[in-house]
Amino acid sequence: RLAGGKDDTMRELLAIRLVWDAILFNLRKNMYLEKKWKEVLREASVSAPSADPAHHVDALLQIALEAGYQRQMIGALSRSGRPEEAEIRAEAQAVFCIDVRSEIFRRALETVSPAVRTHGFAGFFGVLAAYHPLGAASPKGHLPILFNPSYRIREAPAGASEEEIGRMAEERRQRIRVSQAWKTFKTSASSCFSFVESFGVLSVGKLLGDSMGWSRSVDHPDTKGLKKGETRLLKPVLDPPRDVAADRGDGSGPSGIPLADRPAVAEFALRNMGLIRNFSRVVLLVGHGSTTTNNPQATALDCGACAGQTGEASARIVALLLNDPVTRKGLAQKGIEIPDDTVFVAGLHDTVTDRVDLYDTEILPPSHDGDIRKLRQWLDAAGQATRMERAAFLGTAGLPAPHVAADVLRRTRDWAEVRPEWALAGNAAFIAAPRARTRHSNLSGRSFLHDYNWQDDVGFSTLQLIMTAPMVVGNWINMQYYGSMVDNLRFGSGNKVLHNVVGGSIGVLEGNGGDLRVGLAMQSLHDGQRWIHEPLRLNVFVEAPQQPIDDVIARHELVRNLIENEWIFFFRISEEGGIFRRLAGQKWQEVSAKS
Structure with missing residues (x-):
């Protein structure tokens, strides 16, 4: 729909x-x-008794828990942030996804190098694209599911002819078909026992390597069917193929972004990111993804703004677009001047290891080699600081940094690891404000951080986008964690160890029966001794004038229902640091950390 x-x-x-x-x-x-x-029919038609004293006690305790967190956030945000030194050119800028895990890394990076400025934006980076992997039957949307893709970007080896691209794609499809046929033979009822008896000894090496975590038990879906060395050759291609007949589409139209469209697409992305002036020499676009194995819930660890996939493709597409001379010329005509010495670089933050890999740096001019080298050093240091902070929740607190790094690397390959990382556990706030508002606060990796400067938002179109897209998705994520924790039987999926996947992506059964489950497993919420997630409804803080916020709420019933029915708590931050809570009936109430 x-x-x-x-x-x-x-x-x-x-x-x-x-x-x-x-x-x-x-x-x-x-x-x-x-x-x-x-x-049964009679019981189902009767509402749950509201007069149960236990329900009232639970409701009061829930309100108290949420009020305590709200006072903490109000105290942190009401202190006016230090003004940004807008006229001083940063040594580097890094745009991260608003995911709560990025908050820790952003804080660490700014600590490692105060000369770096970080920004927050949804991980599709503003380009509504579907990505068509080499040899795939159809493209995959790399954008929030609330939107439809405007462009299809194909993947191809750099510099290859259409004939070479077609041959490489067919070879990959052939390898995948052979692999699937071999797997079917090994696991079918008629051949599985004879296969083990005849060829089982040949799998001893792989079994040992996978069990000890020396190798991945299966190829990552993004690299399946590719030879070693082919992966690094593949890149997004913005230009349509020279031979239109060679463009293997799926009925979704030709691939690429037309030259005439590029300035407008780039302007939409940059204005909504808040990047319209004072560009540094290097601007890093950091998507995020998670490396795990034997994990049916792996997409829950990846980027929600990229439809449950990693943000690699989105970051690379936007970096290519913003480095394109045609795009920059058109942007200049729209009032966005990008300096000639500014380059955009795509990166991917692995949220298990906290390592950031950079892509396509070989196409950058030699004049930026020193900048990239320095950036890698900062990212490595920030990754180590992030790992050490997260160690408290992974059972490695107090260990030396090399031991912590080895442990998270093990988690990426251990097919028995049920808690490779904590994903978005603990999420409780969504903040749309200038980075100055939060730069000096430790938000403990619990906040979706979206940069927003209302003074630059002509017509408040960005405000509307934030309140109708990422804020809504943040509520979905928050409610998934909330429901899976408070009633795991109905809204969660029980014990991850017992899961049997149904239909590939429909859901799971716990054991060999019961209801089809689609929520989070207990291992995503509890570490075996204590709860990692707190069941708090999402607290939204937006720094903007009252009238445009009221206008967005009035125009969008979904947003209005979320706020007035208290599925989320909505707060407005004034420019002076005052905090006002939105109540039902279009009323606002000033609040403080003491109230």
């Missing part, structure tokens, strides 16, 4: 279930069954 289509699959499935129940009821009909059926 988000794409303008129609899908009645769920309704049809429910109809099948109802018909099946009716058939069983008629076949096995008796007085006892009929009586029990009526009792």
Whole structure:
């Protein structure tokens, strides 16, 4: 429906279930069954008793828990941030995804080098693109699921002819087909036992390596079917193919971003990021992803703004776009002057190891070699600081830095590891404000950080985008964690060790039966001794004038329902640092850390 289509699959499935129940009821009909059926219907139609004293106690405790966190955040944000030194050119700028895990890394990077300025924006970086991997049957959306892709960007080896691209794609598809056929043979009911008896000894080396964490048990989906060395050759291609017939599409139109569109696409991205002036020599776009193995819930660790995939493709696409001379010429005509010595670099933050890899640096001019070398040093130091901070939650607190680094590397390869990282556990706040508001606060990796300067927001279109897209997605994530914790039986998925995946991506069964589960496992919330996540509704803090905020709420029913029904708590930050809470009925109430 988000794409303008129609899908009645769920309704049809429910109809099948109802018909099946009716058939069983008629076949096995008796007085006892009929009586029990009526009792169940009667109980289902009666609301839960609201007068239960235990419910009132639970509600009061929940309010107290949330009020305590709100006072903490109000105290931190009401202190006016130090003004940004806007006229001083930073040595580097780094745009991170708003994911809560980025908050720790951003803080560490700014500590390692105060000359670096960090920014926060949703990890698709403003380009509504679907990415078409080499040899894939169809593209994958690398954007929030609230949006539809405007462009299809294909992946291809750099500098290759269309004939070479087609041959390489076909070879990859062939390897994948052979691999799938071999896997089917090994696991089928008719051949699995004879296979183990005949060839099992040949798997001893791999079994030992995978068990000891020396190798990955399976290839990463993004590299499946590729030879060693081919992966580093593949890049996003912004230009359409010279031979349109060679553009293997899926009905979604030709690939690439037309030259005429590029300035407008880049302007949309930069203005919504808040990057419209004072560019540094190096601007780093940092997507994020997670490296794990034997993990059916791996997409829950990747980027929500990229539809549950890593942010690598998005970062590389936008970096290529902003380095394009045609794009820059068009941007200058729109009032955004990017200096000739500014380069954009794509990176990927691995949220398990806290390592940041840089991409496509070989195409940068030699004049920036020193800048890139210095940037890598800062990123390595920030990664170490981030790992040491996260060690307290991973059972490695107090160990030397090399031991902590070795432990997180082990987690990427250990097929028995049920807690490779904590993902977004602990999320509790969404902040859209200038970085000066939060730069000197330790937010403990619990806040979605979106840079926003309302003075630069002509018509408040960026404010509307923030409140209708990333804020809403933040609420979805927050509610997934909240529901999975407070009622894991209904909204979570139980014990991860017992999971059996159903249909590839439909859900899981816990063991060999029970209900289909789609929520988070207990291992994503609890470390075996204590809860890592706190069940708090999302606290949204936006620094902007009251009237445009009221206008967005009035125009968008979804946003209004979230706020007025208290699925989220919405606070406005004034320029002077005052905090005002939005109440039902278009009312605002000033609050403080003491109230």
